[in-house]
Amino acid sequence: MSVQFESSQKKGPIVGIDLGTTNSLVAIVENGVPRVLRSKEGQSLIPSVVSFADQNHPLVGSEAKRNKVKDAQHTVFSAKRLLGRGFEDLKPILSSLPYALIEDSAAGLVKVQVGEGSYSAVEISALILREVKKRAEEALNCPVAQAVITVPAYFNDAQRQATRTAGRLAGLDVLRIVNEPTAASLAYGLDKKRQGLIAVYDLGGGTFDVSILKLQDGIFEVLATQGDTQLGGDDLDQALASVAAVEISKVFGIDIYSDVQLHASLLEAAESVKIALSTQAEAVLQLKLGDQVYSRAWTQSEFEALVRPILDRTEEPCLRALQDAGLKPSELSDVVLVGGPSRLKIVQDTARKIFGKEPNASVHPDEVVAEGAAIQADILAGNNRDLLLLDVVPLSLGLETYGGLMSTLIHRNTRIPTVAREVYTTFVENQTAVDIHVLQGERERIEENRSLARFKLGGIQPAPAGIPRVEVTFLIDADGILQVAAKDLRTGQEQSVEVRPTHGLTDSEVEKMLINSLENVEADEAYKKLVEARNKGEPVVRAVEKSWEQAQALLPPEECQEVQNKLEALRTALKGEAVAAIYDATSDLNRVTVRLAELLIQDSLKEMR
Amino acid sequence: MDVETVSQPNQNACSECGRKLEGYLAHHFCSTCQAPQPLREGESYFHAFDLPMKFGLDVALVQKRFYEISRELHPDRFVSSSVDDRARSMARMSFLNQAFQTLRNSSALREYILKLYGLRASGVEMRAEGRQPQKAAMPIELAESWFELQEAVLDDPDQAGVRVIEFEAELARLKAQGENRLKSLEAQFDRLPKDAETEILAILSQMDAELQRQNYFRSIEKDVERMKRNVSSV
Numbered sequence: 001m002s003v004q005f006e007s008s009q010k011k012g013p014i015v016g017i018d019l020g021t022t023n024s025l026v027a028i029v030e031n032g033v034p035r036v037l038r039s040k041e042g043q044s045l046i047p048s049v050v051s052f053a054d055q056n057h058p059l060v061g062s063e064a065k066r067n068k069v070k071d072a073q074h075t076v077f078s079a080k081r082l083l084g085r086g087f088e089d090l091k092p093i094l095s096s097l098p099y100a101l102i103e104d105s106a107a108g109l110v111k112v113q114v115g116e117g118s119y120s121a122v123e124i125s126a127l128i129l130r131e132v133k134k135r136a137e138e139a140l141n142c143p144v145a146q147a148v149i150t151v152p153a154y155f156n157d158a159q160r161q162a163t164r165t166a167g168r169l170a171g172l173d174v175l176r177i178v179n180e181p182t183a184a185s186l187a188y189g190l191d192k193k194r195q196g197l198i199a200v201y202d203l204g205g206g207t208f209d210v211s212i213l214k215l216q217d218g219i220f221e222v223l224a225t226q227g228d229t230q231l232g233g234d235d236l237d238q239a240l241a242s243v244a245a246v247e248i249s250k251v252f253g254i255d256i257y258s259d260v261q262l263h264a265s266l267l268e269a270a271e272s273v274k275i276a277l278s279t280q281a282e283a284v285l286q287l288k289l290g291d292q293v294y295s296r297a298w299t300q301s302e303f304e305a306l307v308r309p310i311l312d313r314t315e316e317p318c319l320r321a322l323q324d325a326g327l328k329p330s331e332l333s334d335v336v337l338v339g340g341p342s343r344l345k346i347v348q349d350t351a352r353k354i355f356g357k358e359p360n361a362s363v364h365p366d367e368v369v370a371e372g373a374a375i376q377a378d379i380l381a382g383n384n385r386d387l388l389l390l391d392v393v394p395l396s397l398g399l400e401t402y403g404g405l406m407s408t409l410i411h412r413n414t415r416i417p418t419v420a421r422e423v424y425t426t427f428v429e430n431q432t433a434v435d436i437h438v439l440q441g442e443r444e445r446i447e448e449n450r451s452l453a454r455f456k457l458g459g460i461q462p463a464p465a466g467i468p469r470v471e472v473t474f475l476i477d478a479d480g481i482l483q484v485a486a487k488d489l490r491t492g493q494e495q496s497v498e499v500r501p502t503h504g505l506t507d508s509e510v511e512k513m514l515i516n517s518l519e520n521v522e523a524d525e526a527y528k529k530l531v532e533a534r535n536k537g538e539p540v541v542r543a544v545e546k547s548w549e550q551a552q553a554l555l556p557p558e559e560c561q562e563v564q565n566k567l568e569a570l571r572t573a574l575k576g577e578a579v580a581a582i583y584d585a586t587s588d589l590n591r592v593t594v595r596l597a598e599l600l601i602q603d604s605l606k607e608m609r
Numbered sequence: 610m611d612v613e614t615v616s617q618p619n620q621n622a623c624s625e626c627g628r629k630l631e632g633y634l635a636h637h638f639c640s641t642c643q644a645p646q647p648l649r650e651g652e653s654y655f656h657a658f659d660l661p662m663k664f665g666l667d668v669a670l671v672q673k674r675f676y677e678i679s680r681e682l683h684p685d686r687f688v689s690s691s692v693d694d695r696a697r698s699m700a701r702m703s704f705l706n707q708a709f710q711t712l713r714n715s716s717a718l719r720e721y722i723l724k725l726y727g728l729r730a731s732g733v734e735m736r737a738e739g740r741q742p743q744k745a746a747m748p749i750e751l752a753e754s755w756f757e758l759q760e761a762v763l764d765d766p767d768q769a770g771v772r773v774i775e776f777e778a779e780l781a782r783l784k785a786q787g788e789n790r791l792k793s794l795e796a797q798f799d800r801l802p803k804d805a806e807t808e809i810l811a812i813l814s815q816m817d818a819e820l821q822r823q824n825y826f827r828s829i830e831k832d833v834e835r836m837k838r839n840v841s842s843v
Contacts (some may be wrong), residue, residue: 379685382686415706
C-alpha cells in the first residue's frame with residue numbers, strides 16, 4: 001500500500017476532469033473532500049471554446065469565448081459533439097453550427113475548417129484539456145500529469161477512444177475514463193450513509209444520460225444506463241434561435257444562417273435568454289441587425305411550450321434504463337439531477353413526470369461531475385478503499401454475420417471489464433485470413449449500428465478448411481474501451497491484431513500527433529502569456545486615454561508629463577512581445593495614475609451632488 | 610470433461626510469493642502480497658464464488674461475495690501495479706463479472722451447467738457469418754392444435770379469436786408444466802453426489818430436452834402475438 005502511495009506521490013496528484021460540451025472543470029480530492037480548482041479570478045468553469053484567430057497560437061477558455069461572436073469564423077465550440085463521429089453522422093447538425101466541417105476521407109474523420117487550417121475534434125479537445133491541465137497546475141502549484149476524464153455514459157467506443165487520445169495529446173496519462181452520471185453519483189453518495197437505488201438524470205450541453213445505480217456499503221453499482229448523445233442544452237438554444245431566424249427572415253428579410261457572425265450572435269443571445277428564464281418569468285431576445293434590432297419577449301411558459309418536445313425525448317431512455325435494471329420508478333429512493341440545464345424548471349418538471357418523484361437538487365449541477373471524477377482519481381491513487389465503482393458498457397457489442405446482420409457478443413449493461421471469445425476456423429482450403437467487422441449498437445441490421453472497426457485476422461497456418469482454430473478475444477476494459485487479441489489454439493501462438501477504428505486513429509498516428517503537439521506546447525504557452533499580459537495592459541491604456549482631457553485639467557503639468565511618458569512606454573511595450581516589459585510598463589502607468597484616479601473619483605462625486 | 614469439484618479446499622499456492630491460498634477471497638488474490646492470481650485451467654464460475662455446483666444457489670450470498678471480491682480485485686485497485694498484475698486483475702474481474710451475471714440468472718445458470726457437462730456446442734465459428742440460431746423441434750402435443758389454429762385463422766379471421774385465446778391458455782399450461790419439470794430436475798441434480806456421473810448426465814439430458822421445448826414455446830408465443838394483431842376479435 002505504502003509503495004502505491006509513494007509512486008502516485010512522485011507523479012504528482014491525479015486530477016478529475018469534466019470535459020464538457022460547453023464548459024470544462026477540474027477538481028481534486030484533499031483530505032477526502034473534493035474541491036473544484038479555480039482560476040485566480042475565482043472561475044471554476046473553463047469554456048470549452050478554442051479560438052484560432054492566430055492559427056499558430058490557438059487560445060482556449062474565456063479568452064476564446066470572447067471571440068465566439070467577434071470572430072466567429074475562427075472560433076470552435078461544442079467540439080465534443082464531433083468527437084469520434086463520421087461526417088455522415090453529423091449531417092443533421094451541420095446547418096446549426098456556425099463553423100464549417102470537412103471530411104478527411106483518409107482517416108474517416110471530421111475536421112473543423114478554420115481559415116487556412118483544419119482541426120479534428122480530438123485536437124480541439126486536446127487544446128481544451130491542455131488548458132485544463134494548466135489551470136490545475138496553477139491552482140496546485142505543481143506539475144499535473146495524471147487524470148481521470150469523464151465522458152457521457154452513452155458514448156460509444158470510438159468516442160471514448162477519441163477522448164483518451166485527446167488526453168494523451170494534452171500530455172496527460174489518462175488513468176480512467178469514467179461515465180459522467182456515475183461520477184456524479186460518487187459525489188452525491190460520498191457520504192457513505194447513502195444507500196439504495198438512485199437514478200441520475202444528466203442533461204449536459206450536448207448529451208443526455210440516465211443511469212440507474214445501487215448504492216450499498218460504499219459500492220456504486222451501475223445497473224443500467226441509457227442516453228442520447230445528440231440531445232442537450234444546446235438544442236434548447238437552437239430551438240429559440242430557429243424561431244428567431246424565421247421571424248427575422250419574415251420581418252427583415254435577412255437569412256441569419258448565411259452570416260456566420262450573426263448566427264453566432266443569435267446563438268449567444270438565445271443562450272442568455274434560456275439562462276435568464278431559469279430564474280425569471282420573462283426575458284427578451286435581442287439581436288442587432290446592422291442599424292435595426294430584432295427584439296422578442298419570451299415568457300417562461302412560451303419557452304416551455306417550445307422546448308417541451310425536445311425534453312420529452314429524455315423519457316424513453318429513462319424508461320428503458322428502468323426496464324433494463326428491472327425496476328419500477330417507485331423503487332427508486334432518489335432522482336439526482338445533473339448538468340447546467342437542470343436549473344430550468346421545465347427540466348425538473350420533466351424528470352418529476354418521468355419518475356413520479358421530486359428530483360433531488362442537492363448537488364451542484366455544474367461541478368458535481370468534476371468532483372466525482374476527482375473522487376474516482378482518489379480511489380485510483382489508493383487513498384480511498386471504502387468506495388468502488390462498478391460500471392457497465394452502455395451499448396451492445398457484436399460482429400457482422402451473414403445477411404448483413406449483427407450478432408451480439410456482449411450485451412448492453414454488461415458489467416465491465418468483460419470478455420467474449422469467438423473461435424474462428426477457415427471456410428476454404430489454405431485460407432490464411434478471416435475478415436472481422438466489429439459493431440456497436442442495439443439494432444439488427446449492421447447499417448443501423450456503429451461500425452467500430454474492421455480487421456483482417458491473418459497469419460493463419462495453411463490447412464484444410466475447418467481445421468484451423470483461432471480464438472479471438474474481445475475485451476472491454478474498465479474504461480469501456482474495446483481491446484482485441486487473437487491466439488492460434490493449435491500452436492498456442494498469440495497474434496497481434498491491428499484494429500483500425502472506423503472513425504479514429506491508430507496508435508501510431510496518435511504517437512505522431514503526440515510528438516508534433518509536444519513541439520508546439522512551449523511556443524503556445526509563451527504566446528498565451530503574451531496575450532494575458534496584453535490583456536492586463538490594454539485596458540489601462542484605454543482608461544488613461546479616456547480620461548486624458550480631465551487629467552490635464554486636474555493634474556499639475558509635471559505630473560501630466562509623467563503620465564504621458566509612462567503611457568507612451570506602455571504603448572510601445574504592447575507592440576512588442578516581451579511579457580515582462582509589458583507587465584513592468586503596466587504597473588508603472590498604474591503607479592503614476594493613482595492620484596489621477598483619486599481625483600477623478602472626487603470629481604465625479606462632486607458632479608453627482 | 611473438465612469439471613473440477615469444488616468440495617475440496619483450494620490447495621494452490623500464490624503465483625507470486627508462493628504462500629498458501631486459503632478461503633474464497635484468496636482464490637482471486639493472495640492475502641499476503643496482494644497479487645491477483647492468474648485464471649486456472651478449468652476454473653469455473655462456481656470456483657470463483659467458492660460455491661458448490663448446484664441450481665439452488667443463495668442469490669443473496671452470491672451478491673454479497675460479488676461485492677466482497679470486487680472490492681479487492683477490481684482494476685481500480687491496481688492502477689499503479691505492475692503490468693502483469695493489472696492484466697490479471699482485469700482478466701479475473703472479467704471472469705467474476707461473467708460468473709456473477711450467470712449465477713444470479715436461472716436460465717443462464719442452466720445453460721452454463723449444461724455447457725460444463727458438454728451438452729452445449731463449444732461454439733466454433735466457420736467464419737464470422739457462420740452463426741445461426743439453432744432451431745428446436747416442435748413438441749408433439751402442441752403440433753396438431755397449432756396447425757389447426759393457423760388454418761382456422763386463415764379460414765375466418767373474425768371467428769378465430771376464441772380459438773386463439775384457447776390456444777394461448779394451452780400454451781401457458783404446457784410452459785408452466787415444463788418449468789415445473791425443470792425445477793424438479795434441478796432439485797434432483799442438487800441432491801446427487803458429484804461423482805454420480807451417469808445419473809447426472811441423465812438428468813441434464815432431460816433438462817436439455819425440456820429447455821428446447823421451452824425455446825419452442827417462446828417462439829410460438831411470438832407467432833401468436835403476431836397472429837393476434839391480424840385477428841380483429843381478440
